[in-house]
Amino acid sequence: MAAFAALGVGATLVVAAVAALAIRHITDDQALREAKQLTRVTALSAVTPDLTNQVLTGDPAALTRLDRTVRTRVLRSPVVRVKLWTLDGRIVYSDARPLIGRHFGLDPGQRRAVQTGVVAADLSNADEPENVFERGLGKLLEVYLRVRTPDGHPLLYEEYFRFGAVADSSRREWLALLPAFGGALIVLALAQLPLAWWLARRLQQREQEREALLIRVVESSDRERRRLAQAVHEGPVQALAGVAWRLSAAARAAPPPLRGELEETAADARHAQRELRTLLVSLHPPNLARVGLHAALTDAAAPLRDAGIDVQLDLPGVDLPPDAEALVYRVAEEGLRNAERHAGATHVEIDLRRDDGRARLRVRDDGRGFTDDELADREAGGHRGLALLRDLAADAGGELTVHSSPGEGTTMELVL
Secondary structure, eight states: OHHHHHHHHHHHHHHHHHHHHHHHHHHHHHHHHHHHHHHHHHIIIIIGGGOOTHHHHTOHHHHHHHHHHHHHHTOSTTEEEEEEEOTTSBEEEESSGGGTTOBOOOOHHHHHHHHHOOOEEEEOOTTSGGGGGGTTSOSEEEEEEEEEOTTOOEEEEEEEEEHHHHHHHHHHHHHHHHHHHHHHHHHHHHHHHHHHHHHHHHHHHHHHHHHHHHHHHHHHHHHHHHHHHHHHIIIIIHHHHHHHHHHHHHHHHSOHHHHHHHHHHHHHHHHHHHHHHHHHHHHSOOOHHHHOHHHHHHHHHHHHHHTTOEEEEEOOOOOOOHHHHHHHHHHHHHHHHHIIIIIOOSEEEEEEEEETTEEEEEEEEOSOOOOHHHHHHHHHTTOOHHHHHHHHHHHTTOEEEEEEOTTSOEEEEEEO
């Protein structure tokens, strides 16, 4: 649940950051549109009514009347400068009087605004010669559009805005939207917590069901093993014991030519009986509390030794809880079984150590080994012994790992 909540908070922060940038971009555009709209309104409502044909010729009275209008109705925050250009780049009016009559030339953006009639804007370049009187005013935004004299002569009307004022307008709009948007994101993040709690509960229930199923599988397997072990012990094992005893008795009373054959048959019967007893140990492990782990694993290793496989047991007197001891036996038995049936091993080592509150079992063989893909294919084919032992180890608070590679043998390690 904590991971889910953390992921939800992280996703919310990412969405908030992206949305904040988008909102800031939108508010910047809105502030720029407001500056353009203000320029259009002042140009058409304040400047154009006092823009006469005499302004083009530099008539003092016409310039004075236009200057009075600009200073009383236009030059107020955030507008700091006004210029009126002819298309050949001559400034016919500016509130900065030394600029009147000077030629500088229009840049492509200004010419395009005159030709199209749209309102355009751009950051002011203080290094341009026509901006020499604006260099002490800070960062400025130029907004310009086309106006006409009464006889239809086109001019370029230009206003300079303090960029900080435009940015402040954008910031105010952004801050006005932030509480509502941020509150919505917080509500969204909090709304995920009940879902996370519900999912965590579902996962916990599924895990409990899985553990209960695993326990039932193990218990069912143990019951079936006990039933089979009892059936084998009371049936074939006892029958073979009787057959071997009768054959031995018959051999003692038989004439020499037949005695050897009867003794050999009795030996085969006793060998079959031992193999069945070994199978009984595999089907139903002995009572570890009664016989001890070393004796039980010695019996489990007997079939391998009979097959010519060298098995070394290094099991010092390690005192383990019954459940842990049973799991150690199961893992060691699985390692022995795999070494005999699948690995083609000639040597197997089993050692058990306990230190720092941990029991560590290692089962090594020098067999042919396998790859991870081969192990996955084997488990997919129904060989679930290792997978079941891993689950049992995890449920016991431990870990079972298997390390193997072709030609390098296999090592099973259990840490509890």
